[in-house]
Amino acid sequence: MGKKLxxxxxxxxxxxxxxxxxxxxxYASVEKAIKTMTPDEVVEEVKKSGLxxxxxxxxxxxxxxxxxxxxxxxxxxxxxxxxESEPGTFKDRYLMEKIPHSxxxxxxxxxxxxxxxxxxxxxxxxxFYVSRILERAIAEAYAAGWxxxxxxxxxxxxxxxxxxxxxxYICGEETALLESLEGKRGNPRIKPPFPAVxxxxxxxxxxNNVETIATVSHIVNMGGEEYAKIGxxxxxGTKLISAGGNINKPGVYxxxxxxxxxxxxxxxxxxxxxPNGRKLKACVPGGSSVPILPAHLLLKTAKNESRLMxxxxxxxxxxxxxxxxxxxxxxxxDDRACxxxxxxxxSHFYRHESCGQCSPCREGTSWMEKILKExxxxxxxxxxxxxxxxxxxxxEGKTICPLGDAAAWPVAAAIRxxxxxxxxxxxxxxKVKDIKHTPPxxxx
Amino acid sequence: MSSQNTQDKIxxxxxxxxxVNSIIKRYPExxxxxxxxxxxxxxxxxxxGWLSPQTMDYVASLLKLKPIEVYEVATFYSMFxxxxxxxxxxxxxxxxxxxxxxxxxxxxxxxKKLGIKTGETTADGMFTLRTVECLGSCGTAxxxxxxxxxxxxxxNEKADALIDKLRVENTRKNYTDII
Ligand SMILES: Cc1cc2nc3c(=O)[nH]c(=O)nc-3n(C[C@H](O)[C@H](O)[C@H](O)COP(=O)(O)O)c2cc1C
Ligand code: SF4
Ligand code: FES
Numbered sequence: 001m002g003k004k005l006x007x008x009x010x011x012x013x014x015x016x017x018x019x020x021x022x023x024x025x026x027y028a029s030v031e032k033a034i035k036t037m038t039p040d041e042v043v044e045e046v047k048k049s050g051l052x053x054x055x056x057x058x059x060x061x062x063x064x065x066x067x068x069x070x071x072x073x074x075x076x077x078x079x080x081x082x083x084e085s086e087p088g089t090f091k092d093r094y095l096m097e098k099i100p101h102s103x104x105x106x107x108x109x110x111x112x113x114x115x116x117x118x119x120x121x122x123x124x125x126x127x128f129y130v131s132r133i134l135e136r137a138i139a140e141a142y143a144a145g146w147x148x149x150x151x152x153x154x155x156x157x158x159x160x161x162x163x164x165x166x167x168x169y170i171c172g173e174e175t176a177l178l179e180s181l182e183g184k185r186g187n188p189r190i191k192p193p194f195p196a197v198x199x200x201x202x203x204x205x206x207x208n209n210v211e212t213i214a215t216v217s218h219i220v221n222m223g224g225e226e227y228a229k230i231g232x233x234x235x236x237g238t239k240l241i242s243a244g245g246n247i248n249k250p251g252v253y254x255x256x257x258x259x260x261x262x263x264x265x266x267x268x269x270x271x272x273x274x275p276n277g278r279k280l281k282a283c284v285p286g287g288s289s290v291p292i293l294p295a296h297l298l299l300k301t302a303k304n305e306s307r308l309m310x311x312x313x314x315x316x317x318x319x320x321x322x323x324x325x326x327x328x329x330x331x332x333x334d335d336r337a338c339x340x341x342x343x344x345x346x347s348h349f350y351r352h353e354s355c356g357q358c359s360p361c362r363e364g365t366s367w368m369e370k371i372l373k374e375x376x377x378x379x380x381x382x383x384x385x386x387x388x389x390x391x392x393x394x395x396e397g398k399t400i401c402p403l404g405d406a407a408a409w410p411v412a413a414a415i416r417x418x419x420x421x422x423x424x425x426x427x428x429x430x431k432v433k434d435i436k437h438t439p440p441x442x443x444x
Numbered sequence: 445m446s447s448q449n450t451q452d453k454i455x456x457x458x459x460x461x462x463x464v465n466s467i468i469k470r471y472p473e474x475x476x477x478x479x480x481x482x483x484x485x486x487x488x489x490x491x492x493g494w495l496s497p498q499t500m501d502y503v504a505s506l507l508k509l510k511p512i513e514v515y516e517v518a519t520f521y522s523m524f525x526x527x528x529x530x531x532x533x534x535x536x537x538x539x540x541x542x543x544x545x546x547x548x549x550x551x552x553x554x555x556k557k558l559g560i561k562t563g564e565t566t567a568d569g570m571f572t573l574r575t576v577e578c579l580g581s582c583g584t585a586x587x588x589x590x591x592x593x594x595x596x597x598x599x600n601e602k603a604d605a606l607i608d609k610l611r612v613e614n615t616r617k618n619y620t621d622i623i
Contacts, residue, residue, distance in 0.1 A: 075472075087539045087578035118472075125485070125523045126579050128619045129592045161470040166481050166521035169577065183477035183513075185520040201475060242583060244541040250583035288540065288578075329582070331541050345540050349577050435548070 002256035003230050005218045005238050006211065010098050016133065018140040021101040027146060029109045029217035034154045037220075042113035046216060048224030050236035055081055055172075055209030056287060056327040058311050061216075062224075067196040068114055069204040077205040078116040079181065080107060080213055082123040083165060083172035087288035087349060088329025091240035092210035094252040096123075096130050100137035104160065106213035108146060109220055111158050114206055118159045122177050125166040134162050169353035173401050174207040176355065187355050188401035211240050232258030235310035239328055241270075245283075246334035248272035261285070261307045261314075262299045265332065278334035281442070282417075285314055286326020288346050289406030291413030292339070293323050294442060319413065338439045339418040340425050340432075343411055344372040350407035361404040364395040368411055375422055378429025385422045389415055454502045460490055464506060476507050480517055483507065484524060489618035493533075494525040522576070523619060530565040530572035531616040535589045538575040541582035550586040551575060553600050557607065570611065591617025 014020035021027070033042050047062030068076060080103065084092040096103055103121070111119045123131050138160055141147045149157045163181055165171050171180045175189035178200050199205020215237065219227045228236045235257035244250045247265065249272035255264065264270045265280065274280050280295045301307050302321035307314065314325045333342070351365040371388050374380040392408040399405070415422060424440045425432045456464065464483050471478040483503055484495060491499045500514045507514075518524045525533075534554060538547045551573075555561055558571050565572040581587045584596035595606055610617070 084580050085578060088541050088582055089578075090580040090582055093580045120470075124580070125481075125521070125619060126589060128485075129594075129623050132622060163470070163478070164482055164485065166485065167523035168521050180481065181478060182475070183480035183509075183517065185516055201472065244582035244585065245544045250585075252583065284540075331544070331582070333544065337544060342540050342543070345538070345543055349539055352577060 002254070002259065003238060004254050005230075006095060006099075006102065006214055006240060007252075007254040015099055016101075016137070018101060018137065018144060021099070025221075026101050027105050027108075029220040030105060030112075030146060031152065033109045033112050033220050034152050034156060039113045039115055042109065042220060045219055045224035046113070049219040049227040050224075050231075050234060051212065051215055051219060051227070052235075052311065053209055054211035054215070054239065054328070056086060056289070058325065061208065061212055064196070064208075065114060065206060067194070068206055069197045070115070071204070075118065075203050076114055076116045077200045077203055078107065078111045078114050078119040078213075079174075079177065079200060079205055079207045080119070080121040080210055081172060081174065081177060081207050082121050082127070082210045083169075083177060084127070084210070085124055085169040085172050085353075086327045086329055087346070088242060088244060088284060088331040089287050089327045090242045090244075091252045091328060093127055093130060094242075095210060095214060095240065096127075097133055100133050101141070102214045102217065103134070103210055104137050104141050104146070106216045107160055108141075108151070108158060110206075110208070110213050110216050111160075112156060113216075116206075117157050118161075120181060120200075121160070121162045122171070122181055123162060123164055124171070125164050128164060131162045131164050138162065168355075169349075170355045170401075170403060173403065176401070177207060178205065185355070187357050188403075190400055230256055232308065232310050233312060235312060235325075239309070239325070241309070241328040241330050243271050243330045243332070245330075245332035246274055246278065246337070247332045248275050255309055257308075257310045258313075259309045261309055264309055264330075271330075271332065274332070274334050276334075278336065280332065281335045281337060282333040282339065284323075284329070284331040284410070285309075286324045287329035288331070288349065289402075289409060290324040290326040291319055291322075291409050292333075292342075292417065293413075294417045297321050297417070319409070320416075323413070335441075336438065338376075338432075338437065339414050339421045340372070340376050340439075341435065343414040344369070344376045346410045347372050347407070350403065354403060354407070355401075358399045358404065360395045360398045361407065364391050364404070365407050367391055368407070372411075375425050376432070378425055378432045380422075380426050382423065382426055385415065385419065385426070388422075454491070454498055456486070456490060456506075460486055468507075477509060477513070480507060480509070480514065481521070484514070484518060485620050488524060489620045492528065493531070493616050493618065494528050531570055531614070532590050532610045533572045533574060533617070535574045535576040535579075537577070537579045537581065537585070537587055537589075539578040539582075541578070542585040542587065545585035547575075547586045550588070550598055550600075550603065553603060557603070570614075571607070592619055592621040592623045593617070 052058040171186040176186040180186040195205040347369040351369045392411040396408040504511045504514045587596040
């Protein structure tokens with residue numbers, strides 16, 4: 001069994017309540033930080049921990065925090081990104097629903113470190129019932145003096161609010177999230193300025209993922225150096241993985257970074273293998289935006305080394321033969337799954353979620369969806385496959401926000417590794433008429 | 445909560461107004477526009493499950509915004525209905541992880557059972573069927589959302605039982621419901 005931090009007490013009865021959470025050692029990081037550390041010392045520990053943002057991009061959290069501008073007399077904000085809409089990802093919901101106080105505790109400790117006196121949790125609208133759980137936990141924390149004025153007699157004040165969105169994947173992008181929090185359409189902002197300088201209401205702001213913030217408490221408790229001993233290389237600590245698709249035991253797993261992918265998929269401690277005696281065909285290891293990998297490149301890198309669940313190992317080989325850890329949304333495909341249909345499905349998602357501000361993304365995503373639909377239903381041509389390749393290449397890197405890349409990469413990876421399935425759809429329209437057709441086997 | 449939505453007069457119940465005022469206080473002085481999305485959720489629940497132009501104008505006046513600022517937002521977000529819908533909107537997730545676990549079969553089953561196509565509403569105004577994108581429930585697929593509730597690991601039998609239950613309850617389901 002690997003080390004558990006975030007989920008250590010997940011099965012303790014009543015852990016949703018402040019009382020039980022306290023009994024299990026909860027809020028210790030707030031006491032430690034506020035009573036014995038300066039805000040900068042907290043930032044320092046987070047830097048030493050090597051923690052990287054758990055929202056998808058993997059940017060070092062301590063470094064991000066140290067960028068926050070501190071002009072005199074201007075408020076600073078911490079905003080928690082609980083938008084969790086990346087297909088395949090459901091870890092933040094699990095954490096907030098099962099141990100709401102772990103996020104509240106992390107918000108207090110992190111807000112203290114950043115000098116924020118008002119903080120928000122921006123949660124996707126579909127999680128309305130989870131927002132109620134958080135609100136109950138926040139009310140308990142206020143009543144017990146963990147929030148509000150003069151916390152623990154230190155003179156530090158903090159107000160914490162939950163803000164509910166209304167259905168838009170793009171609001172997970174941090175500047176779109178801030179626009180949405182200001183009561184506007186979720187159109188990403190042009191950067192710079194970065195939120196650390198001009199964020200919410202034009203004030204310096206840090207946006208962090210739910211899991212990132214919940215992890216900060218553990219770093220403060222154990223010290224950054226101890227935390228950095230967990231994991232492997234620059235992938236320090238533990239990570240929540242949301243595992244779904246064709247596996248025996250879908251769910252949220254806390255892994256020590258560095259577990260072999262093969263162990264993660266096949267061992268009973270985690271996914272428990274592929275159901276119904278089917279074979280592993282492919283996997284999208286980090287949420288819908290990261291490249292799909294065929295089984296042979298998933299379990300082993302192109303250098304024939306064992307592939308590990310870490311930032312470095314999953315991206316080993318670049319996009320030619322690797323992928324990304326991303327948000328940890330781990331989607332497994334068995335050998336019945338048609339990769340063309342999967343790619344069409346994702347392209348529909350990105351077309352639907354594009355905010356429409358930049359032409360390459362707005363036009364490109366709808367064009368890709370149309371072509372993929374034609375190919376999927378046996379009406380495409382070989383030229384369409386090349387056209388698709390060109391379109392995705394003309395979106396990548398040419399947009400205001402990374403949604404454009406996120407829409408392009410899955411298409412590129414599917415063609416790169418599964419071109420024969422696209423060609424099969426063109427060559428044998430009769431065989432793909434039935435949407436549940438059997439895809440061709442992988443070429444050997 | 446009971447609110448009025450007659451032709452010439454539209455207003456929140458006292459209870460809803462109180463809630464709106466407490467939400468406005470979450471944001472700094474002068475930044476009451478931030479309350480727009482939360483208040484639109486309340487308005488949708490209060491006024492028959494959709495945002496009519498009249499409802500949006502009312503929200504604009506409450507928050508001291510121009511009506512266009514409200515329309516812009518209401519049209520951007522997928523959870524706001526700009527047309528009347530059924531009392532129970534069944535939102536089936538169809539994104540890849542759910543698709544790998546039978547979401548298409550579930551949609552086909554519901555279409556047949558309710559006698560409508562995706563996007564339509566039953567003649568009695570009870571059910572609207574929709575497909576939506578990933579709801580963060582991929583480990584418990586296939587699934588659907590109705591109001592505030594998630595119904596997960598669905599089978600045809602469970603879907604039957606759910607439809608029966610919703611018919612018996614015969615109430616509008618809102619995202620803001622306390623469950
Ligand atoms: C289209 C798009 C969607 C995103 N969705 C999310 C999300 O749902 N949750 C999240 O934490 N980060 C999301 N991100 C990443 C955020 O922009 C941001 O990097 C992150 O919240 C930073 O937190 P972290 O450093 O703690 O990971 C998204 C980014 C893009 C481009
Ligand atoms: S890349 Fe797409 S989602 Fe991002 S700003 Fe441009 S149009 Fe909007
Ligand atoms: S794909 Fe359906 S809930 Fe995520």
